[in-house]
Amino acid sequence: MKKILLSFSLVALVAGGAQAQNKELVVGSSATYRPFAYESPSKEIVGYDVDIIKAVAQKAGLQIKIVNTPWTGIFAALNNGDVDLVISGVTINEKRKQSYDFTAPYFEARQLIGVNKDSTAKSLKDLAGKKVGVVTGSTGDDIASREFGKTSPDIKRFESTPVAISELANSGVDAVIGDNGVIAFRVQEHKQLKTVSDPNFPKEYFGIVVKQGNKALLDKLNAGLAAIKADGTYAKIYKTWFQSEAPTLPAQ
Amino acid sequence: MEPILWFGWFRADIIAEYAMMFWRGLQMTVLVTVICIIQGTALGLAIGLARLAEARHSPARQICRYLLRWPSTVYVSFFRGTPLFVQILLIHFAVLPLFINPTDGLLIAGETARSLKQNYGAFISGVIALTLNSGAYISEIFRAGIQSIDRGQIEASRSLGLSFARTMYHIVLPQAFRRMLPPLGNNAIALLKDSSLISAIGLAELAYAARTVAGAYSRYWEPYLSISFMYWTLTLGLAWAIKRLEARYGRGDTR
Numbered sequence: 226m227k228k229i230l231l232s233f234s235l236v237a238l239v240a241g242g243a244q245a246q247n248k249e250l251v252v253g254s255s256a257t258y259r260p261f262a263y264e265s266p267s268k269e270i271v272g273y274d275v276d277i278i279k280a281v282a283q284k285a286g287l288q289i290k291i292v293n294t295p296w297t298g299i300f301a302a303l304n305n306g307d308v309d310l311v312i313s314g315v316t317i318n319e320k321r322k323q324s325y326d327f328t329a330p331y332f333e334a335r336q337l338i339g340v341n342k343d344s345t346a347k348s349l350k351d352l353a354g355k356k357v358g359v360v361t362g363s364t365g366d367d368i369a370s371r372e373f374g375k376t377s378p379d380i381k382r383f384e385s386t387p388v389a390i391s392e393l394a395n396s397g398v399d400a401v402i403g404d405n406g407v408i409a410f411r412v413q414e415h416k417q418l419k420t421v422s423d424p425n426f427p428k429e430y431f432g433i434v435v436k437q438g439n440k441a442l443l444d445k446l447n448a449g450l451a452a453i454k455a456d457g458t459y460a461k462i463y464k465t466w467f468q469s470e471a472p473t474l475p476a477q
Numbered sequence: 478m479e480p481i482l483w484f485g486w487f488r489a490d491i492i493a494e495y496a497m498m499f500w501r502g503l504q505m506t507v508l509v510t511v512i513c514i515i516q517g518t519a520l521g522l523a524i525g526l527a528r529l530a531e532a533r534h535s536p537a538r539q540i541c542r543y544l545l546r547w548p549s550t551v552y553v554s555f556f557r558g559t560p561l562f563v564q565i566l567l568i569h570f571a572v573l574p575l576f577i578n579p580t581d582g583l584l585i586a587g588e589t590a591r592s593l594k595q596n597y598g599a600f601i602s603g604v605i606a607l608t609l610n611s612g613a614y615i616s617e618i619f620r621a622g623i624q625s626i627d628r629g630q631i632e633a634s635r636s637l638g639l640s641f642a643r644t645m646y647h648i649v650l651p652q653a654f655r656r657m658l659p660p661l662g663n664n665a666i667a668l669l670k671d672s673s674l675i676s677a678i679g680l681a682e683l684a685y686a687a688r689t690v691a692g693a694y695s696r697y698w699e700p701y702l703s704i705s706f707m708y709w710t711l712t713l714g715l716a717w718a719i720k721r722l723e724a725r726y727g728r729g730d731t732r
Contacts, residue, residue, distance in 0.1 A: 297688060300695040324695060356595045358679070362692020370693065376498040381599075381679040382689055392679065395574045396591050397598045 250287055250442075252278055253294035253308030257385035260410055260466050261314045261332075264293065273406075273466040277331050278312045278433065280458050285449030297361055297384060300325070303436055310442065311434040314404055316364045318429070326437050328446045330430030330474045331459075336365055337405040338421040339393055339412045346400060348423040356381055358389040358398035364429060365402035386411060393418065406467070430474065491699050495690050502686035503707055509604060509682065510669045510711075516608040517668065518661070521615025524549045526645070528620050549616070556613035562674050564610055569602035569678045577601075603675035611668050618660045622653035655726045662719030666712050673708075683707055 254262040254274055262272040270291050282289045294302050294313075302308045303325065316334060317327045340346055346355075349372055357373070359365040361382040369380050381398050383389040389401045390411040400421075401408065412418045433450070435442050453459045454474075463471035481490040492499065527549040530541040556564065576584040577598075579591045593601075626649050634644040673684035687700035 297692060301691075301697050304695075321695075361688050362695070366689075366692060375689075375693070376495055376501075378501070378681060381681075382685065382692070383679055384677060388677075391570055392598075395570065395594065395598075396579050397594050397679070399595065 248288060250282075250289045250309040251307070252289050252291045253299050253302050253311045254278075254291055254313045255296035255299055255385070256293040257296070257387060258314050258407055260406060262312075273332070273462065274312045274314060274431075276462045276465070277453075277459070278310075280453045280462065281433075281446055281449035283449075284452040284458075285445040287445060287449070295384070296363075300434075303434065306436075309435070309439075310446070314407070314431050315434050316404070316429045317432040318364070318367070321434075324437060325434045326439065326443050327432035327434055328443060329450055329476055330432055331450060332406075332431035333472050333474060334364075334429045334431055335405045335422070336368055336402055336426040336429070337408040338423060339390060339401040339403070339408045339418055340399065340421055341393070341396070342417055342419050344399065344419075344421075346421055348421070348425060349402075352400050355379065355399035356397070358383060358392050358401040360384070360386055360389060360403060363403065365404070368426070369402055390415070390418075486698070487702075488694075488696060488699050491690060491694055491696065492703050495686060495700075498681070498686040498689065499683070499703065499707070502681055502683040502704075505600075505680065505682040506669070506672055506708075507711065509600070509607065509672045509675065509680075510665075512604055513607040513611055513668055513672070514665050516604075517611035517615050517664075520608060520612030521617075522619050524552060524612060524616035525619030525623065528553070528616065529623060553613045553616055556610050557617075561606065561610050561671055562677065565603060565606040565674055565678060568606045568609075569599065573598070573602050573605075599675065599678045599680035602678060603672070603680050607668065607672060607675070610671075611664060614664055614667075615661065618657050618664065619653070621660075622657035623649055625656055626652050658719065658723050658726060662716065662723075665719070666715055669711055669715060670708060 254270060256262045256264045256270045256272075258272070258274075260272055261274045262270055265271045270293055275291060278289065278291070281287075292308060294308060294311075296313065299308075299311055299313055303311050312331075314332070314334070315321070315327075317330065321327070338346065338349070338352070346352055349368065353373065356379055357369050358381045359369050361384065366380070366382060370377075373379055381389075381392070383392065386401075386403050386407045389398070389403070390408075392398050393401045394415045394417065405422075409420055412420050433446055435446070450459075453462075460471045463469075479490065480488055481493070483489045527545040530545040532538045532541045574582075576582055577590045577594060578585075579587060579594075582590045585593060623645075630648055630652070631644055634648045635641070639647065672682060676682055676685035676688060679685070683704045687704045690700035691697050
């Protein structure tokens with residue numbers, strides 16, 4: 226018994242030592258968010274977010290490991306220390322800023338509504354009284370909750386965008402609200418669906434998230450992000466994934 | 478809303494803000510559980526009897542074998558051998574759209590299908606999946622219960638001229654039911670807890686309410702601890718009801 230315990234503690238020691246040396250940072254990302262982060266057929270996590278964080282890490286001299294973390298538990302994982310930073314299409318907003326620290330923006334986002342082709346909805350207001358699908362705790366959830374009431378039974382919350390879109394394709398909901406990149410991508414997979422852009426939706430930005438007060442890491446990430454924006458790496462990655470020129474992002 | 482702290486860390490105001498959702502979620506959980514217990518027991522009894530069907534002479538012998546025993550065995554094997562979560566997703570996103578679909582539903586189509594799916598889609602899928610699943614488990618409880626009754630009882634009853642159905646109804650099932658109560662109670666409690674899996678397809682029950690709150694506030698203690706106590710209270714109530722039933726039907730045993 227003693228031997229077993231000893232070998233266990235040895236393993237723990239070795240593992241702990243290795244970690245301290247490499248300082249490999251764990252990056253949490255929910256890989257159900259194509260084209261930002263998704264699993265390739267060979268089980269690798271790929272996407273725009275992944276390319277960005279890899280480029281940033283390279284510039285900042287950080288060792289990283291990307292771990293697929295479900296969206297609903299992603300902030301808990303950050304709080305627990307299971308992951309050191311999160312890059313998962315996280316919109317920077319005031320409420321989140323109270324609990325976490327964000328880097329400068331790396332993507333300009335806008336909410337988009339996915340509906341059936343025969344729908345006449347032109348804006349969020351037209352969805353009143355209809356069933357609206359969102360991803361739990363997402364910006365779309367926020368917008369719908371503000372418009373229709375937090376506890377409204379008309380809001381249907383799902384774990385991920387693909388599930389919400391499936392529900393829309395099966396007519397389980399009338400509309401799905403989500404981030405433009407993902408909604409546009411998913412809607413083109415179903416020919417009976419279309420997207421609607423509400424001009425009243427504000428511009429939003431995605432940022433990389435770290436635990437509140439982790440200034441050392443935040444500074445490194447910001448420096449790396451500034452570096453890839455300056456040397457054109459950022460524009461190249463943007464073009465690869467969105468087939469258009471990168472917009473100029475605010476510095477903060 | 479001003480933060481209200483209990484014990485210095487529990488944000489009670491969050492729960493209060495979503496109180497309506499928790500209340501409706503609780504009702505939904507209870508409703509789904511009650512429906513599935515009733516339907517699952519009925520289905521379990523039918524399947525359990527089908528698995529025991531036997532006849533001596535042709536063609537009843539072949540009918541029992543190929544139309545009753547085999548299909549019911551495959552059914553039980555499938556629903557016990559695959560995860561409930563997978564069954565829920567399969568039924569909701571694959572099987573149900575085949576039958577209820579606005580464009581080309583086999584059973585219901587058009588506007589009725591649309592409104593049915595939007596208002597009760599997750600509920601229908603969830604109840605079907607949970608009923609089919611618990612039916613498989615309950616059928617095994619019935620089969621074991623019936624088989625535990627001495628064959629002599631059936632033989633005696635049949636030789637007195639009672640039909641198979643009356644033998645089951647008057648002689649075997651009343652005795653078997655007493656032995657089946659504890660495992661049935663277990664199953665009912667499991668069913669209550671398993672109903673939380675239906676939240677994945679968007680049914681607004683207890684787990685869904687907690688997930689919504691966790692998503693909105695990135696706080697996990699408050700919502701999940703709250704629903705834990707609600708589930709616990711419900712299972713305690715169920716356990717108490719089963720104990721009462723056992724005492725009621727067990728009277729014959731204590732002489």
